[in-house]
Amino acid sequence: MATTIIESKNKIHPYKMLLWVGLGSIVMMFAGLTSAYIVKKSQANWLEFELPKLFYISTLVILISSFTIQMAVKKAKAGELAQYRGFLSVTAILGLAFVILQVRGFQALEASNVALTGARSNSAGSFLLVITGLHLLHLVGGVIALVVISLRSAAAKSSSNQVLPVELAATYWHFVDLLWIYLFVFLNWVG
Template sequence: MESVMVSTQQRNKIHPHKFTLWIAIGSIIMMFAGLTSAYIVKSGQAGWHEVKTPMLFWYSTALLLTSSITIQAALRSFKHRSMATFRALLLATLVLGLAFVVIQYKGFLWLWDRGVHFEGSSGAGQFLYIIFGLHALHVLGGLVALVSLFIRQYIGRFRSYNVTPIEIMSTYWHFVDVLWIYLFVFFIWIG
């Protein structure tokens, strides 16, 4: 009876890596909440210049939303032990994530060409570079984790079918997606 209770208690505990991820997500949310709050406060000051959001950011949004679908499908494929489909969907997520970063970069070049520079400007441009740039860094971190998962898949490190790393990656990737939607809508609506 006692071993049954211990086993039930162990199953109800959150995996330490998942717990760490949720702590990190909470920290990231607080950072972006602070930055968007600062944007709102600064936007009411004299000398504020608004910035038009590049159309390229709409395209990158579509790519990121699609990548969220592919990572979820990859997780489902892994759980069903359909490893060929898992690998293909993981690769698709990786390619879509890279395309997101490339289009974001081109969007920032578009802004730069229209005189929205980080230095010397007062207004939304500085916040746009900081906030979207920090988001891009979080996406790049996710891409590194995706590459790691992809490589581990091909060198046979998933023999035990441990779903935890893929669940963690999926959760993080969905978080980065939701964070982007929040930031994008924020800049369109407020900015």
């Protein structure tokens, strides 16, 4: 059934296009937030502080995870399912490590008297929390997707139909990675 006609001369699978359009929409959300950040920074009451050192480690972690998910795609295409699931799991674990590092980073900031919320907070810290927090939520969504794909793959009887899900997940994962690089550069040097 999967081989029957796809009605139009598809150059790209509809689900992939859905994902790309969706990524465009996520870009706009962060474009809105970082624009607001620039506007706000030029106004009074802006607190200057350094990003937590942990964010450098988390950047490294997410970069590595992009590599592992790409390996997962490669293995899925080659039909080496055990290795494919292995790389998926490693990616998901790296994703979780990123989450922990980010949360620790927020805690380190609070500990160094940069209030992110509450009466003592400054927009600079609050913006950092909202922007990186929203990025983190998108990454958690990616981890959930990876877990679902892993479970489905383990339950599946045949090796067919395993490539598209991981390709979609990989595109999304690279996007979340790139988005973090952008935000990291932006928060560190541009904003």
